[in-house]
Amino acid sequence: MDEIDRALIVATQGGLPLVARPYHTIGEQIGIAGEEVMRRMQALLNGGIIRRIGAVPNHYAIGWTANGMTVWDVVDDKVDQLGPLVGALPFVTHSYRRPRALPAWPYNLFAMVHGSSREECSAKALEIRAMLGDACRTNDILYSTRILKKTGLRIGA
Amino acid sequence: MPELTAVDRQIIDNLQGEFPICERPYAEVAERLGISENELLQSLERLLADKVLTRFGPMYQIERMGGAFVLAALAVPETRYEEVTALVNALPQVAHNYRREHALNMWFVLATETQGGIAEAVARIERDTGLAVYAFPKEREFFVEMKLEARL
Numbered sequence: 001m002d003e004i005d006r007a008l009i010v011a012t013q014g015g016l017p018l019v020a021r022p023y024h025t026i027g028e029q030i031g032i033a034g035e036e037v038m039r040r041m042q043a044l045l046n047g048g049i050i051r052r053i054g055a056v057p058n059h060y061a062i063g064w065t066a067n068g069m070t071v072w073d074v075v076d077d078k079v080d081q082l083g084p085l086v087g088a089l090p091f092v093t094h095s096y097r098r099p100r101a102l103p104a105w106p107y108n109l110f111a112m113v114h115g116s117s118r119e120e121c122s123a124k125a126l127e128i129r130a131m132l133g134d135a136c137r138t139n140d141i142l143y144s145t146r147i148l149k150k151t152g153l154r155i156g157a
Numbered sequence: 158m159p160e161l162t163a164v165d166r167q168i169i170d171n172l173q174g175e176f177p178i179c180e181r182p183y184a185e186v187a188e189r190l191g192i193s194e195n196e197l198l199q200s201l202e203r204l205l206a207d208k209v210l211t212r213f214g215p216m217y218q219i220e221r222m223g224g225a226f227v228l229a230a231l232a233v234p235e236t237r238y239e240e241v242t243a244l245v246n247a248l249p250q251v252a253h254n255y256r257r258e259h260a261l262n263m264w265f266v267l268a269t270e271t272q273g274g275i276a277e278a279v280a281r282i283e284r285d286t287g288l289a290v291y292a293f294p295k296e297r298e299f300f301v302e303m304k305l306e307a308r309l
Contacts, residue, residue, distance in 0.1 A: 001222055009222075015205075015214040018198050021180055038178050041215070045178070049221045052174035053214065055201075061209040062161070062169055063308025069257065069264070080297065087300025095299040098228065101291050105261070110228075110293075114305060140259070148254035149246045150211045153219055153268045156249070 001049070004032060006155075008040055013153050016053075056152070064114040068121040068141040070128060071107035073100070078135040079109055085131055086111050091124050106138060118143060159207045161307055164192060164200055169209075169307040224270045226252075228293045229279065230261040231286065238262075244285045250278040261291060 007030045017025040023041065024034030044050045059067055074082060079097055086109065087095035095111040109132075113124040125141050132139075161169070167190050177185050187197040204210045219226060233241045238256075245251055245265060254265035267278050279290045 009217060012215050013217060015212050016176075018183075018202055018205075018213070020183060020194060020198075022182065023178065024180070034180070038180075041178050044215075047221065048218055050215045051218045052216055053176040053178070054174045054216075055169060055172045055204075055210050056212040056216070057169055057173070057305065057307075058208055058211050059305060061159075061207070062305065064305055083297060083299035092300060093303050093305070094301045096228075096295040097297040097299065098293040098295055101293070105291065105293075116308060142257040142259045142261075142264070144255040144257050144264075146256040148242050148256055148263070149251060149265070150253050152212055152252050153217050154249040154252070155219075155224075155270045 004030070004036075005040060005044065005049075008037065008044075010155060012041075013155065014151075056150075058147070058150070059114060060147070063116060066115045066118045066121045067144045068113050068115075068118070068125065069144070070111045070113055070121075070125045070139065070141045072109040072111070072128070072132060072139045073106040073137045074109045074132060075135050075137070076108075082132055082135060083109055086128055089124075089127065089131070092128075107140065113141075159209065161209070162200075164190070164196065165204060165209070166307040168197070168200055168204065172213075173304045219268050219270065222270070223272070224268065225272050225275050226295075227267045227275050228295070229265055229267055229282075230291045230293070231263040231282075231288050232261050233263050233286075233288065241286050241288065245282055248278055248281065250274060 011026050011029050016022045019025050023037040027034040027037040083097055091113055092111045097108055098110055100106055100108050113121050115121040176182060183197050184194040187194045201213055246254055250267050250269050252266045252268040257264050267275055269275050279292055282290050
C-alpha cells in the first residue's frame with residue numbers, strides 16, 4: 001500500500017466507471033497508465049484488500065424483503081466452537097462473535113438471515129436455535145425496516 | 158420497485174464478484190452472458206439509477222489496510238428519528254445504516270482508515286446526537302459471503 005494505491009481506492013470506492021475501458025479511465029483520473037491500474041488492482045485483490053469486484057444489490061429490490069439480524073446469547077466456552085457451524089449454514093450470510101453490552105444487550109453471536117417473508121427468516125432462526133441447543137440462553141431477531149444508508153466505505157481524498 | 162428483466166437477473170446472479178481485471182472487462186463479461194458490451198453497460202447504468210444495485214465496483218476490506226469496521230447501535234427516540242438519521246448519515250465513516258425493530262432501533266457500520274478513527278466517530282455521534290453509542294466490534298468472524306441471487 002502506497003500513495004498510488006490509496007489514490008486508486010479513493011477513485012474506485014464509489015464504483016467503477018461504466019465505460020468500455022474502465023481501468024484506463026481510472027488511470028487517466030489519477031495520472032498512471034491503465035496497465036498499472038490493472039496490475040495494482042490485481043495485487044490488491046490477491047492481498048485481500050479488495051474482497052471482490054462486482055455488483056452490490058439492494059436486497060429488497062431483488063426480492064429479499066425480510067432481512068433479520070439473529071442474535072444469540074451463547075455460553076462463552078461454546079461460542080467459538082458453535083459459531084463456525086452457524087456460519088456454515090447455507091442461508092447465513094455473515095456471522096460474528098461480538099461483545100455483550102449488559103444489561104441492555106446479552107447477545108454475543110450475530111448471524112444475518114434473509115428471506116421473502118418474516119416466516120421464512122424465523123424458520124431459519126429455528127434451525128440455528130436447534131444447532132445451538134442448550135448452549136444458547138436467549139435469542140432475538142431484529143428485522144430491518146428501512147435502509148437509511150448504503151454507500152459502503154468512503155475514505156478521504 | 159421496477160421489474161427485473163431476464164438480463165437483469167443474469168447480471169445480479171453472475172456479477173457479484175469475479176469481475177475481470179483486463180482492458181475490456183465489460184466486453185468479456187457481456188460475451189459470457191451472451192449480450193453486447195453496450196447492453197451490459199446500459200443495464201448496469203439503469204440498475205444503479207433504479208437503486209436495484211447500490212454500487213458496482215471493488216469492495217474494500219479496510220482492516221487489511223490498517224483500518225477498522227465496527228457495528229454500532231443507538232436507541233433513538235421515535236420523535237427524533239429523522240433528525241438523528243441525518244446526523245449519523247452525515248458522517249462519511251458511516252458505511253451502512255439500517256432501521257431495525259428493537260429498543261436499539263438504529264444499526265450502522267463505521268468504516269475508518271485507522272483504528273483510532275472509530276473512537277473519534279463514536280465520540281462525534283454521541284456529541285452530535287446526545288445519545289449513547291453501543292459499539293459491537295467483531296471479536297471473531299465466523300463467516301462472510303454476502304451474495305444473494307435475484308428472487309423476483
